[in-house]
Amino acid sequence: MADAPSDLQTRERPEPPINEANGEARLDAPADQPVALPEIVDEPATPASVEATGEPTPETEVPVDLPPEVMEGGGEPILSAAEVEAILAPPEEEPPFELEEVEADGVLSTLAQDGDGGEAVVGPPVIVDNRYEVHPSKPIPELDSPSARAYEAIDRQNPRVEHFALVPIPGMPIRKREIDDIVGHTIPNILPLLDTGVGDWPIYGRETQFLIFERPMGGRVLTALRSDMPDYKKIDILRATVDAIRNGLQQLQFRGHLHHAIRPDNIFFMDEGFTQIVLGEFVSAPPSFDQPAAFETIERAMAMEAGRGVGLVSDDLYSFGATLAFLLQRSNPVRGMNKEQLLLAKMMNTSYQTLVGRHLLTPRFLELMRGLLQDDPTQRWTFDLIEQWAHGRRVAPTQSTPQLRSQRPFRFGNVDHVQPRSLAYVMSQRRETAIKLIRDGTLETWILRGLEDKDLALSVQGRVDMIDAQKDLQDPDEMLLTRVLLVLDPVSPLSYKTLSFFPEGWGDMLAIEMMREGDIRTLAEVVAREIPRIWFEAQPGGIAGSFIEETSFQRLKLYLQKTTPGYGLERCLYESNGSIPCKSPLVGTNCVVVIEDLLPVLNDAERGVDSKQKPMDRHLAAFIAARANTDVDVFLEDFSDKDEAISAMAILQLYSVLQAKYGPEVLLGLARWIGGQAGPVIRLFHSRDTRRELEAEIPQIVRRGSLPELLDLLDNAETKAKDQNGFTAAVAEFQKAEVEITDITANSRPGSYKVQHDSRKAAAILSILVTMCVVSIIIMTR
Amino acid sequence: MARPPAKPAAKGPARPAKAAPAPPAKPQMGSGTLILWAVAFVAIMFLLTGSVILLLVGMAPTIVAYLIDRTPKKFAAWCVGGMNFTGVLPSMLKFWDKGENVRNAIAVAFNPFDLTVMYGAAAFGWMLYQAIPPVVAAMIAVSAQHRIAKLRARQRELMKEWGEALALAPKD
Numbered sequence: 001m002a003d004a005p006s007d008l009q010t011r012e013r014p015e016p017p018i019n020e021a022n023g024e025a026r027l028d029a030p031a032d033q034p035v036a037l038p039e040i041v042d043e044p045a046t047p048a049s050v051e052a053t054g055e056p057t058p059e060t061e062v063p064v065d066l067p068p069e070v071m072e073g074g075g076e077p078i079l080s081a082a083e084v085e086a087i088l089a090p091p092e093e094e095p096p097f098e099l100e101e102v103e104a105d106g107v108l109s110t111l112a113q114d115g116d117g118g119e120a121v122v123g124p125p126v127i128v129d130n131r132y133e134v135h136p137s138k139p140i141p142e143l144d145s146p147s148a149r150a151y152e153a154i155d156r157q158n159p160r161v162e163h164f165a166l167v168p169i170p171g172m173p174i175r176k177r178e179i180d181d182i183v184g185h186t187i188p189n190i191l192p193l194l195d196t197g198v199g200d201w202p203i204y205g206r207e208t209q210f211l212i213f214e215r216p217m218g219g220r221v222l223t224a225l226r227s228d229m230p231d232y233k234k235i236d237i238l239r240a241t242v243d244a245i246r247n248g249l250q251q252l253q254f255r256g257h258l259h260h261a262i263r264p265d266n267i268f269f270m271d272e273g274f275t276q277i278v279l280g281e282f283v284s285a286p287p288s289f290d291q292p293a294a295f296e297t298i299e300r301a302m303a304m305e306a307g308r309g310v311g312l313v314s315d316d317l318y319s320f321g322a323t324l325a326f327l328l329q330r331s332n333p334v335r336g337m338n339k340e341q342l343l344l345a346k347m348m349n350t351s352y353q354t355l356v357g358r359h360l361l362t363p364r365f366l367e368l369m370r371g372l373l374q375d376d377p378t379q380r381w382t383f384d385l386i387e388q389w390a391h392g393r394r395v396a397p398t399q400s401t402p403q404l405r406s407q408r409p410f411r412f413g414n415v416d417h418v419q420p421r422s423l424a425y426v427m428s429q430r431r432e433t434a435i436k437l438i439r440d441g442t443l444e445t446w447i448l449r450g451l452e453d454k455d456l457a458l459s460v461q462g463r464v465d466m467i468d469a470q471k472d473l474q475d476p477d478e479m480l481l482t483r484v485l486l487v488l489d490p491v492s493p494l495s496y497k498t499l500s501f502f503p504e505g506w507g508d509m510l511a512i513e514m515m516r517e518g519d520i521r522t523l524a525e526v527v528a529r530e531i532p533r534i535w536f537e538a539q540p541g542g543i544a545g546s547f548i549e550e551t552s553f554q555r556l557k558l559y560l561q562k563t564t565p566g567y568g569l570e571r572c573l574y575e576s577n578g579s580i581p582c583k584s585p586l587v588g589t590n591c592v593v594v595i596e597d598l599l600p601v602l603n604d605a606e607r608g609v610d611s612k613q614k615p616m617d618r619h620l621a622a623f624i625a626a627r628a629n630t631d632v633d634v635f636l637e638d639f640s641d642k643d644e645a646i647s648a649m650a651i652l653q654l655y656s657v658l659q660a661k662y663g664p665e666v667l668l669g670l671a672r673w674i675g676g677q678a679g680p681v682i683r684l685f686h687s688r689d690t691r692r693e694l695e696a697e698i699p700q701i702v703r704r705g706s707l708p709e710l711l712d713l714l715d716n717a718e719t720k721a722k723d724q725n726g727f728t729a730a731v732a733e734f735q736k737a738e739v740e741i742t743d744i745t746a747n748s749r750p751g752s753y754k755v756q757h758d759s760r761k762a763a764a765i766l767s768i769l770v771t772m773c774v775v776s777i778i779i780m781t782r
Numbered sequence: 783m784a785r786p787p788a789k790p791a792a793k794g795p796a797r798p799a800k801a802a803p804a805p806p807a808k809p810q811m812g813s814g815t816l817i818l819w820a821v822a823f824v825a826i827m828f829l830l831t832g833s834v835i836l837l838l839v840g841m842a843p844t845i846v847a848y849l850i851d852r853t854p855k856k857f858a859a860w861c862v863g864g865m866n867f868t869g870v871l872p873s874m875l876k877f878w879d880k881g882e883n884v885r886n887a888i889a890v891a892f893n894p895f896d897l898t899v900m901y902g903a904a905a906f907g908w909m910l911y912q913a914i915p916p917v918v919a920a921m922i923a924v925s926a927q928h929r930i931a932k933l934r935a936r937q938r939e940l941m942k943e944w945g946e947a948l949a950l951a952p953k954d
Contacts (some may be wrong), residue, residue, distance in 0.1 A: 686944045730944045731951040737933040744933075748926030750919045758922060760857035761917030764864075767910050771864035778871055 128210045129197035134165040148284035162215035168284045173511040175283040176579035189248030206589035244277035262286035262319035286508035295322040303493035307501020314377040321372025325355045333357030347422040405639020406450035424488035427497040435477045486538040494535040503532035507576025566621035566636030573695035574626035584619035596662045597628040606669030645680035656711040666705035676703040686727040832887030839891040840870035843904035861911035869903025
């Protein structure tokens with residue numbers, strides 16, 4: 001259990017020291033003075049051709065395949081003589097490159113240190129999918145992923161094949177779409193994911209998801225390369241690794257997936273003979289979540305780990321190049337750098353110059369690395385070019401797009417900036433000072449005088465005017481900074497308050513922040529204030545080019561605007577993360593990822609809850625609304641009704657629909673739970689006889705465990721119509737009797753007109769009758 | 783004066799009535815009818831002078847009751863008149879036996895015994911008028927209470943079956 005938060009803690013981006021003194025901008029260097037370089041970046045090597053040196057290679061046993069351009073000396077010089085010398089020189093001063101060293105902010109590795117690996121708990125194995133035995137007492141630290149621990153797993157059906165299980169951190173948004181697509185399939189050069197399942201994991205004390213992989217028997221490629229095996233063997237391994245990564249990525253691309261977990265410690269030998277190389281798992285965390293900053297493109301490394309989004313295949317190719325660079329080197333050129341220093345170095349000196357140092361195992365892959373580490377994605381090598389290179393054919397050199405550079409450096413954040421991109425990044429890390437920079441016109445002045453770009457200056461001024469024109473805008477400075485940063489660097493992630501992410505990574509960000517109880521308020525604010533729209537507008541295609549993404553954010557905004565159960569941030573969480581298990585307290589320690597598993601869990605939960613508690617809450621409502629492939633909004637609206645009967649009926653209707661659609665056929669506990677709360681629904685019927693009949697019939701249906709039957713009993717149209725008609729007739733009869741009683745009461749008093757009239761009339765009639773009798777007698781007696 | 787009969791409505795769309803229809807007017811005696819009655823009374827006075835004298839003297843309590851009875855149906859007049867006629871009828875028969883002339887009429891009319899019978903009968907009629915209504919009112923009250931009890935019992939029965947919402951339901 002303790003692992004989860006600790007893993008996450010290591011990922012929290014440390015806030016850069018906001019030193020007002022350091023953060024102050026300085027535009028003091030005139031154009032004719034040399035530009036001050038960032039203190040953290042080494043001076044790049046002086047370009048020169050290899051032919052000019054003509055020095056033999058010291059490592060004669062290592063075949064050196066220099067790029068054709070270098071050998072021919074034509075076109076743009078790729079390597080300087082000093083660089084080649086440095087590459088071929090044996091490492092003497094610098095300590096050996098140990099990638100396993102954990103750096104403070106995950107620049108190189110996010111793996112846990114030795115001794116901080118998976119916990120072991122003595123106990124019986126956990127059975128997953130009725131097939132695999134996962135042993136909590138047998139962790140395999142050497143197969144751990146940064147966000148998932150590895151444990152020994154045995155396949156009961158095929159015990160001879162070695163397996164291992166990865167146990168992701170509970171609540172981690174794993175890549176469900178990819179898992180569903182690749183599970184059980186053999187993809188060349190990709191670690192085979194054999195099965196997935198859910199089990200009660202004693203280490204976490206709750207149910208969690210398991211990813212069953214075939215065990216790579218040869219261990220990590222990195223371990224082999226750091227061993228004392230001969231260099232020529234290492235080079236053979238590297239060549240095989242290049243082929244494996246290329247093929248693996250291409251196979252994934254055929255299936256519409258990206259890897260986003262290519263780093264030196266995630267490449268394995270499947271066999272002990274070191275012949276079959278595979279890319280390690282990539283599904284136990286969001287895309288690039290586990291990637292150290294060194295292995296991500298500049299723009300993706302600028303984003304928070306969870307907010308990097310799905311990205312493009314070119315991002316994988318960059319990681320490929322960076323991984324290759326680190327595997328090739330005898331020393332680590334970025335040792336000691338923190339994330340900010342690394343990013344600034346990449347921005348100012350290119351990724352290639354930053355990541356590729358002097359002490360390479362072989363220069364054979366230089367051209368490949370140069371192509372893959374192109375910071376401009378349009379210039380980055382594609383699979384075709386890699387294949388062309390692999391077949392020994394010449395690849396035409398890419399023409400780098402000239403970057404906008406200033407003749408006058410702009411000192412900000414203790415760094416002299418000559419590019420708007422690096423300035424934008426540092427500004428995003430020192431927001432308060434950066435806002436002053438924009439407000440007092442210093443930035444615009446530098447753009448005009450230093451960059452000499454009037455259009456850019458006008459764009460910045462336009463953003464200032466736009467924000468100033470909106471008098472009732474909340475956080476105008478933050479909005480201004482967000483917009484200006486995207487003007488300076490349109491491909492950078494969206495930077496808003498404490499967040500830095502790509503819009504497509506918003507869902508993963510939300511899941512992670514919810515998991516560690518982070519800043520979800522700002523994430524909600526992003527959607528509510530339509531901040532992603534700013535990023536979409538800044539992209540080359542504009543809003544039209546990101547129509548689908550923009551629409552999905554509009555939908556999320558609608559969910560946020562409704563505060564009733566089934567909506568809100570919970571709905572956004574489940575809508576944007578298909579792998580997130582339901583977080584309802586009613587689900588308890590169970591791991592419910594798919595809607596089919598929900599009702600059985602609630603059925604079992606009935607024994608442990610207060611019978612008066614409703615079998616529904618905000619998380620359940622949102623989870624059902626997001627996962628059920630049916631329109632349940634009408635039930636959700638009724639569920640939040642103040643009338644308990646309507647609310648209870650909505651719950652019954654909703655669960656009946658789910659049972660009818662997803663099963664199981666018998667839900668004794670849930671039927672008892674809901675049936676026990678049917679009182680308000682029964683009281684909707686007017687007839688006491690009908691109520692007694694229903695109350696007598698509910699226990700019988702509960703014993704059958706059928707919610708649709710319960711619904712049919714309580715929501716029967718015929719019964720309801722009969723009850724309503726009877727009630728209407730009874731009301732009419734009651735009111736008629738009341739009118740009659742009122743009439744009688746009013747007209748039966750002795751002094752009432754009617755009584756007097758009738759009584760006098762009676763007297764008159766009596767008198768007439770007597771008269772008629774007497775007259776008749778008189779006449780007859782004559 | 784009786785109102786002339788309303789003219790049939792002209793063809794075309796019906797127009798809304800300008801005012802609520804007036805209650806049916808009490809039939810009043812027309813001038814022709816009055817003259818007819820006067821002529822008939824004068825004729826009867828000439829032909830049956832004695833009988834008319836006897837009736838006027840004998841039925842005097844009825845005439846008084848008619849005049850003092852303010853009720854529209856004149857139940858007091860009917861009550862007194864009925865019994866009064868019962869008292870007058872024997873004297874009238876006696877008069878008709880003696881012969882139709884004014885002298886006989888006055889003799890009978892002012893005979894104390896006959897007068898006592900005629901007026902005693904009228905008094906009995908008045909007594910009926912005074913005594914019967916309280917009895918009848920009491921009977922009506924008893925009957926009403928019985929009916930109310932029966933209706934209340936039915937209402938309770940309905941409420942027992944359909945609940946108190948019956949009493950709270952909006953009236954049609």
